[in-house]
Amino acid sequence: MRTITYSYGAEFNLLEVLAPAMGGSIEGNFIKGNNELYEGTHFVMPFDNRVSALLVDATYKESALLEYRTGVDYFVGMYFHVIKEDINFIQKDESTLVGRQDYNLLIVDSLLDFDYVVDNGVNTYVVCIFIYKSALKEYMDKIPILKSLSKDVFNAKKNTIISMDRMSMDSSILINDFRKIPYDSPLFELYFKGLIYKLIGNYLEQLLTKKIIISKVMNDDVKSIIASKTKLLESVDGIFPGVDFLAKQACMSPSKYKKLFTKISGLSPGTFFYSNKLVLAKELLETGKYTVSEVSDKLNYANISYLAKRFNSKYGIFPKEYQSLL
Amino acid sequence: MDITIPEFKHTISLKSEWQQDFIQGLDCTVVDNKRIDFPERMASGSGYFVKISRAVSVFIVDLVLNEPMRFTRMPSEEDFWIVYYDMSDNYSKHFVDGVKHKTGYKSKLGFAIIDSHHESTYVSSVGERVYSLRLCIRKSFVKSYFQDVTLEKDFKNIFDDEKGRMFYYGHIDSRSKVALYNLKQQSMNDTNYEFLLKSTVHKLFGYFVERLNSNAQSRGLFLEKDLNAIMKTQEYLLSNLLLPFPGLKLLSEIANMSISKYRNLYRNVFGMSPASFFKNEKLILAKELLESRNFKLISDIAYELGYNKISYFSEVYKKHHGDLPHTVFKAKLD
Numbered sequence: 289m290r291t292i293t294y295s296y297g298a299e300f301n302l303l304e305v306l307a308p309a310m311g312g313s314i315e316g317n318f319i320k321g322n323n324e325l326y327e328g329t330h331f332v333m334p335f336d337n338r339v340s341a342l343l344v345d346a347t348y349k350e351s352a353l354l355e356y357r358t359g360v361d362y363f364v365g366m367y368f369h370v371i372k373e374d375i376n377f378i379q380k381d382e383s384t385l386v387g388r389q390d391y392n393l394l395i396v397d398s399l400l401d402f403d404y405v406v407d408n409g410v411n412t413y414v415v416c417i418f419i420y421k422s423a424l425k426e427y428m429d430k431i432p433i434l435k436s437l438s439k440d441v442f443n444a445k446k447n448t449i450i451s452m453d454r455m456s457m458d459s460s461i462l463i464n465d466f467r468k469i470p471y472d473s474p475l476f477e478l479y480f481k482g483l484i485y486k487l488i489g490n491y492l493e494q495l496l497t498k499k500i501i502i503s504k505v506m507n508d509d510v511k512s513i514i515a516s517k518t519k520l521l522e523s524v525d526g527i528f529p530g531v532d533f534l535a536k537q538a539c540m541s542p543s544k545y546k547k548l549f550t551k552i553s554g555l556s557p558g559t560f561f562y563s564n565k566l567v568l569a570k571e572l573l574e575t576g577k578y579t580v581s582e583v584s585d586k587l588n589y590a591n592i593s594y595l596a597k598r599f600n601s602k603y604g605i606f607p608k609e610y611q612s613l614l
Numbered sequence: 615m616d617i618t619i620p621e622f623k624h625t626i627s628l629k630s631e632w633q634q635d636f637i638q639g640l641d642c643t644v645v646d647n648k649r650i651d652f653p654e655r656m657a658s659g660s661g662y663f664v665k666i667s668r669a670v671s672v673f674i675v676d677l678v679l680n681e682p683m684r685f686t687r688m689p690s691e692e693d694f695w696i697v698y699y700d701m702s703d704n705y706s707k708h709f710v711d712g713v714k715h716k717t718g719y720k721s722k723l724g725f726a727i728i729d730s731h732h733e734s735t736y737v738s739s740v741g742e743r744v745y746s747l748r749l750c751i752r753k754s755f756v757k758s759y760f761q762d763v764t765l766e767k768d769f770k771n772i773f774d775d776e777k778g779r780m781f782y783y784g785h786i787d788s789r790s791k792v793a794l795y796n797l798k799q800q801s802m803n804d805t806n807y808e809f810l811l812k813s814t815v816h817k818l819f820g821y822f823v824e825r826l827n828s829n830a831q832s833r834g835l836f837l838e839k840d841l842n843a844i845m846k847t848q849e850y851l852l853s854n855l856l857l858p859f860p861g862l863k864l865l866s867e868i869a870n871m872s873i874s875k876y877r878n879l880y881r882n883v884f885g886m887s888p889a890s891f892f893k894n895e896k897l898i899l900a901k902e903l904l905e906s907r908n909f910k911l912i913s914d915i916a917y918e919l920g921y922n923k924i925s926y927f928s929e930v931y932k933k934h935h936g937d938l939p940h941t942v943f944k945a946k947l948d
Contacts, residue, residue, distance in 0.1 A: 427805060427806075430805040474759060474823075475759075475820045475823060475824065478816050478819060478820045478823075479816065479817065479820050481812075481813075481816045482812075482813045482814070482815075482816030482817040482820065483813070484813075485809045485810070485812040485813035485816065486809065486810060486813035486814075488806070488809045489806040489807075489808075489809030489810040489813060490806075492805060492806035492809065493804070493806050570792075576837060576838050577837070577838050577839060578837070578839070579837055579839070603791075603792045603795060604791060604792065604794075604795030604798070605788060605791045605792060605795070609788070610788040610791075610792075611788070613785055613786075613787050613788045613791070614787065614788050614789070
């Protein structure tokens, strides 16, 4: 197994740290590489002096241990993972799986050292946001419920921040949407900035509403809910199977299933299913290959007008109009 | 313009100083140097101003007027554009240099680009929610995105400084509309509003540049599938030029469409009806045949092409090509 160590910190000198560590070449804010270790792209974007962001899109050709070492204590990293397979996240000899069916949002204090173990052939797509604690504290102070908390949270002696969570559905849709933009697009930077602002905004909202609470140790129930959620997403073009059926599959009572599902995703199973259907409908319309009625057939809507009605209430525009004004 | 409504004159610029106009003129309160709260007797709601970068800033207004008011933006010395998105619940009137435009969610024209050198006035009805977003973009900054691309026809004159003091009205494109609709659901009092706004602005600006950039004007107007079907009928027509015109019914059946849809679509794509296209092609073929010397008589060609009367053939041919078949035929024989 190859070991790669990133030691970054002080001035967010990510470009200079990443390029030699990975063996890639720097092109503007991009690092592109294709060697025996990996193939992929990194993109670094400094925002202002307190926020900066990094995009990692890499497929590893051999198993690797990635060590993150900062040695400073004044910032927090937020890592949004979009990964099909699982990777191992190791912190203080404790290993946790990160991936599609597990945690995919990590908030880690820069004080903490942590490692990833990535297997051969795994594609990692990670959006990282680094924020100074002072900046994050300012934002959190403005939220009344968190105000009392923030004092302790940001006291380095008392506390180091580590939290494992799942990103909200909205955030994952945004990242997936963003992945469609090619790296050579002149607007790439612009859309990336837009994405980062929205992710921070969404995260603050997530803190505010506190809908998503997962205790540090993920138990089996939560795992099976996430698995069933993934299954549900795969069959999003079909008809909603019903909570009873889903609960049976996850070996739970319907009421427990529904309660847990709502806690984890912030939406009830039905709402989750139907809003994902609409996301898919929007994507299909954008391809320009299908008429509205074909989309409605494809996604098993009873009729076009129902699709149109739901589409309009979610996006504020009718599907036909959406397609013709693209 | 209804001049009985009290008018409030203000300026807008890329920097935040202009907020003073609202504080002094309307007794607004400014929170955090960003949010502008209007006094209750006048309007309930707020405005929100953020400087995104040195070249871009955004001003968003979300309020319900309690008494009639005209907002007139005075011409500015700074050289920038105001890109204007209106998602108001009802129609609002927008005057640029005295010309009236209707904008709003229900109106097709919710999108405008106005040069900062112009004066414009905004009038909306009392008791309706006004929701509009203005992007102020320095001209030189937009130009930096266009090095060697040709601009869409609609916008062509904008970069021309001679003619450049103009404005453009159009529809808000779908993606921007969805982004704005999402933003409309958020409250300005939330702590994360600034992030959401900034994110939306970046997206809008991206879409705006893409829109300026897109050459394919008609992209999205036609479905790829429909276009393919139309092309199929086109090929059918071209390979059956010697037969009489097959009729719209058959063609629309080939394309799997209703007759009226087929006819409209064909017209939109090719700018003429299938019948006239067929006739044109037939006459071009006629010319080729006349010049080919493979026929002894003009009447043979006319029959070959499906014309029963030679005189009719000659007449149509002359209308299209300018001279009689006889002249062409003779010239070739000699």
